[in-house]
Amino acid sequence: MKISVNRNILWTETFAEELANLGVKYACISPGSRNTPLTLAFASNKRIKSYLLIDERSCGFFGLGLAKATNTPVVLVSTSGTATAEFYPAIIEAHQQRVPLIICTADRPPELLDCGANQTIRQDNLYSNHIRWFFNVGVPEPTYERLKHIKSIARRAYSETIVVNRGPVHLNFPFRKPFEPFIYTDEISEDIIQEIKKAEPAHIPELKNNVIKNRLSEISHIVEFFKTGQKALIVIGPDNKDSGFIEKCTELACFLHIPILADGASQFRNGANDKENVFVNFEGYLRSEAYSQFLQPDLILHFGRTVTSKGLELFLEDSSAVRYMINEFGDWYDPSNKSIASLSVKPQEFCEMMLSIVKSERIEPNNKWLNLFKDAEAVSENIKLTLINEAPFPFEGRIINETISMMPLDSALMISNSMPVRDLDYFSPKTGNNIDLYFNRGASGIDGITSTALGISEASQKPTILITGDLAFYYDLNGLLTSKKYSIPLVVILINNNGGGIFEMLPISRYDEYFRDYFVAPHNLDFSYFVKGYGGNFTNIHTWEEFRSGFHSALEHKGLSVLQINTDSKKSAQIRKEYWTKIDEQLINNTDNAIRLFLKDQE
Numbered sequence: 001m002k003i004s005v006n007r008n009i010l011w012t013e014t015f016a017e018e019l020a021n022l023g024v025k026y027a028c029i030s031p032g033s034r035n036t037p038l039t040l041a042f043a044s045n046k047r048i049k050s051y052l053l054i055d056e057r058s059c060g061f062f063g064l065g066l067a068k069a070t071n072t073p074v075v076l077v078s079t080s081g082t083a084t085a086e087f088y089p090a091i092i093e094a095h096q097q098r099v100p101l102i103i104c105t106a107d108r109p110p111e112l113l114d115c116g117a118n119q120t121i122r123q124d125n126l127y128s129n130h131i132r133w134f135f136n137v138g139v140p141e142p143t144y145e146r147l148k149h150i151k152s153i154a155r156r157a158y159s160e161t162i163v164v165n166r167g168p169v170h171l172n173f174p175f176r177k178p179f180e181p182f183i184y185t186d187e188i189s190e191d192i193i194q195e196i197k198k199a200e201p202a203h204i205p206e207l208k209n210n211v212i213k214n215r216l217s218e219i220s221h222i223v224e225f226f227k228t229g230q231k232a233l234i235v236i237g238p239d240n241k242d243s244g245f246i247e248k249c250t251e252l253a254c255f256l257h258i259p260i261l262a263d264g265a266s267q268f269r270n271g272a273n274d275k276e277n278v279f280v281n282f283e284g285y286l287r288s289e290a291y292s293q294f295l296q297p298d299l300i301l302h303f304g305r306t307v308t309s310k311g312l313e314l315f316l317e318d319s320s321a322v323r324y325m326i327n328e329f330g331d332w333y334d335p336s337n338k339s340i341a342s343l344s345v346k347p348q349e350f351c352e353m354m355l356s357i358v359k360s361e362r363i364e365p366n367n368k369w370l371n372l373f374k375d376a377e378a379v380s381e382n383i384k385l386t387l388i389n390e391a392p393f394p395f396e397g398r399i400i401n402e403t404i405s406m407m408p409l410d411s412a413l414m415i416s417n418s419m420p421v422r423d424l425d426y427f428s429p430k431t432g433n434n435i436d437l438y439f440n441r442g443a444s445g446i447d448g449i450t451s452t453a454l455g456i457s458e459a460s461q462k463p464t465i466l467i468t469g470d471l472a473f474y475y476d477l478n479g480l481l482t483s484k485k486y487s488i489p490l491v492v493i494l495i496n497n498n499g500g501g502i503f504e505m506l507p508i509s510r511y512d513e514y515f516r517d518y519f520v521a522p523h524n525l526d527f528s529y530f531v532k533g534y535g536g537n538f539t540n541i542h543t544w545e546e547f548r549s550g551f552h553s554a555l556e557h558k559g560l561s562v563l564q565i566n567t568d569s570k571k572s573a574q575i576r577k578e579y580w581t582k583i584d585e586q587l588i589n590n591t592d593n594a595i596r597l598f599l600k601d602q603e
Contacts, residue, residue, distance in 0.1 A: 003193060004184040008175050011140030012041035014147055014196055018154035019102070020047040021199050024073055026459070028063035030056045030086075032079020034119070035106035036179035037140075039077060048075075051486065055478040056083050060090025061448030062482055064099055065455020068240075068438055069412070073100040073161045080107050081119035084126055089447050094168040095130035096442025097305075098329065100161040101168040103127070109139050109174045123172050132167040133160040139174050142186045147196045166329065218343060219350075222299065222324065223357050230298035231369045232258045235316070237304030237333060238265035238441045246273045248351035249303065253277040256358060257365035259373040263307050264425035265415065270435040279373050281380035283426050284583035286311040291587040294372060297321045303347050305441055306333045308425040326350050376587060383582050387575070388427055393544050394565045396495055396572040397427045400467065402544065403493055404428060404435070406551050408463045412436045414453035416468035417444045418502045419569075420495060424467075426576065436462065446472035450492070451479035458488045463555055470496040474523060480534035483560040491554040492562040497569040498522045504573040520569075527564065536560030 016027075016038075027042040027050045029035075043050045053059035056078055067074040078084050084105045094101045108120045125134045137153055140146070153171065161169045178185065225232055234253055250273050253260050260278045262268035268278050286292050292315060300316070300323040307313055316323070317336035325333055330344030343350065391398045400423045407413065413435050415421045421439060438456050440449065449472045457464035473494055483490055499520035516522070531538040537554070541547045541563050554561035 001190045002187040003190050004187055005142060006178065006181050006183060007140045007142045007185045008037035008179055009040060009181045010142055010147070011150055012037040015150045015154050016041040016045045016048065018151045019075065019158060020045055022155065022158045024048060024075060024102070024158070025070070026063070026066045027051070027075040027077060028053055028059045028066070029077040030054065030059045030079070030083060032083060032106065033179070034108070034175060035077055035079040037175055038104055038106060038173060040181060042075065042077060053482055056086030057089060057448060058451040058476060058479040058482065060087040061451035061476070061479065062455040063101060064090045064094055064448070065452040066459045067094070067099045067101055068452070069456045069459035073102050073158060076101055076103045078105050079119070080105065080123065081121055084121070084123055088127060089445060091127050091168050092130045093440050093442040093445065093448070098166040099168070100166060102157050102161055103168060103170045105170070105172050107172050107174040109176045125170070127168070127170050130168070131170045132165040133157070133169040136172045136174070139176060142188045144192050144195065147192070151196070218324070218341065219353055219357065222354070223361065225299040226256055226358060226363045227361065229364060229366055231366055232256065232299040232301065233297035233321070234258050234260045235300060235302045235307065235312070236260060236262045236266040236268050237302065237307045238263050238439055239267060239304035241267045241436055242348065243271070245348040245351065246271070248348050248355065250274045250277065252351045252355050255355065256363065257367055257370040259370055261312060263304065263309065264428045265308060265421060265437055265439045265441060266304055267437055269428055269430050270433055270437065272432055272434070275430045277370065278430060279377045280428065280430055281377050281384060283309050283311045284380045284580050285376035285587060286315045287580050288584040288587050290584070291376060300324070301326060302333065302339065303327065304333070306335060308421055308441070379586050380583050383579060383586065384427065387579050387582065391575055393542070394567045395575055396497070396567050397423045397576060399493060399495060399565060400424050400427050401429060402547060403465060403467060403551070404431060404433070406548060407433060407435055407465060408555065410434050411463040411465065412438060412456055412460050414438045414449070414456055414464065414466045416449045416466070416472045417441070417446050418469050418472065420467045420469060436460065447475045448479070450476040451482060454479060454482050454488050454490055457490050458486065464489070465491045465493065467493045467495065470494065470498060470523070470527070471500060473527065474525065477530050480531065480536065480560065484535040487559065489558045490560055491551070492560070494527065494562050494564040495567055496527070496564050497567045498524065504569045527562070531560070531562045534560065536562055538562045538564065541565045
């Protein structure tokens with residue numbers, strides 16, 4: 001028996017159903033005509049929740065947030081032409097951070113390319129520098145072989161994005177008209193339809209990471225450093241939350257008395273993990289030339305991405321230590337190019353292997369080395385408590401700590417790029433609160449920050465707070481519509497210093513002639529109209545007390561709430577510099593500090 005079908009609809013429904021079988025749960029769609037078959041296929045699939053977002057750039061970042069929070073692939077769907085290019089910023093971020101996205105772009109058929117057809121660009125491998133896999137699926141054909149092929153393409157895309165080479169993949173879908181399901185193009189045997197609909201086993205095998213077994217020589221070489229009493233340092237850059245790794249890494253550090261320098265976005269500062277050897281105030285004492293010279297290690301183990309801290313980055317650049325990077329895919333996160341290798345192994349497995357070896361060896365921990373960091377940390381913490389935590393309203397650095405102290409148990413914090421993530425790194429404390437920390441530190445752009453936070457809030461279903469700057473907020477005003485349309489709650493702490501306040505921290509700030517107009521670039525916008533237009537609550541904050549009461553009210557609101565704090569970037573920059581200067585002075589002048597003891601021990 002023959003059944004009348006629209007080949008485009010049959011093609012895309014087969015594709016979407018296969019992704020659903022594999023476990024895809026979310027699709028983010030931007031409207032258009034050429035992508036009608038893809039739109040209908042995902043919108044009608046009852047196992048995939050579809051979101052319609054008008055602006056492709058916001059759509060891409062919202063999908064990025066969903067994928068971050070769920071650790072599962074999210075589908076992005078666009079029409080043809082320049083709409084596809086609007087996904088690119090989110091794709092770049094996903095590529096840099098290895099976030100799984102399946103990008104499906106609709107396209108004109110081959111005969112309409114390069115002939116002036118409307119809304120047509122060259123989409124073949126459009127994102128070539130920032131994807132893990134590309135495939136042009138070809139025009140739909142209602143045959144058994146080709147329908148099996150589109151299922152295979154879906155399976156391959158899923159495997160590539162989540163297992164083989166984690167990150168975004170791009171599938172380009174050319175379609176000929178008609179697109180509408182009620183306009184039939186072909187007749188096909190019912191037996192073929194039933195055969196195609198049969199669900200194949202959905203299991204995608206996990207990539208077996210046996211590299212660690214082939215790295216015993218490197219690990220043995222690393223262990224030799226500890227046998228001979230040499231000084232080791234663990235650096236943790238920004239990374240996704242991995243409780244198993246955090247537990248094993250801190251256990252290793254405690255067993256061998258190794259200092260851990262934990263980036264503000266490393267996930268090591270929050271939660272119930274052992275924080276005895278976790279140090280968070282290193283920006284100050286690593287900037288001290290007099291003190292940092294005594295902190296030079298012989299070995300550095302670097303987990304996570306490139307560090308946020310400029311002081312730590314320069315410290316690593318100047319170090320002559322043997323340095324290893326350890327991450328699952330062997331990615332190279334070392335701008336100084338001082339590392340001798342990047343070991344492609346899951347960090348937890350590396351720490352477990354190290355622990356099994358060092359516990360069987362007779363190794364004397366280097367307590368004096370660890371104490372150098374403890375003393376510097378104590379000096380920095382005391383100064384922070386008096387200078388930063390008691391700073392007058394509205395110092396930008398204190399906003400970070402005030403927010404963290406008020407966050408509910410088991411909540412999510414999205415931190416914007418530019419100054420917010422740096423102040424997080426400089427000033428955020430160690431806390432037992434279980435906070436899931438999110439960031440877009442792949443390419444470190446300020447676009448799409450709000451949309452990413454909304455995706456995280458929607459997928460995690462946790463109280464979600466975004467700390468962002470005014471320029472990042474301005475860049476993604478369109479993203480606010482998503483909150484209104486899908487009733488997604490989000491508390492936004494808007495640090496408004498009227499322009500690019502981060503430039504106050506750079507040497508260009510001394511170039512008065514063009515600095516304000518071309519670098520700070522003040523916008524003088526009143527964001528309250530935008531927020532209210534998108535159905536959100538907007539509150540101007542004038543004191544720390546107002547901030548605390550406003551924050552708790554915003555959490556109870558369960559919708560979009562923006563708490564704006566107008567700050568002076570020049571004054572904030574001065575307080576940061578005063579903080580680092582005081583640390584330097586006290587480390588030099590304190591006659592009881594660990595440097596003198598360390599020097600005495602070396603005599």
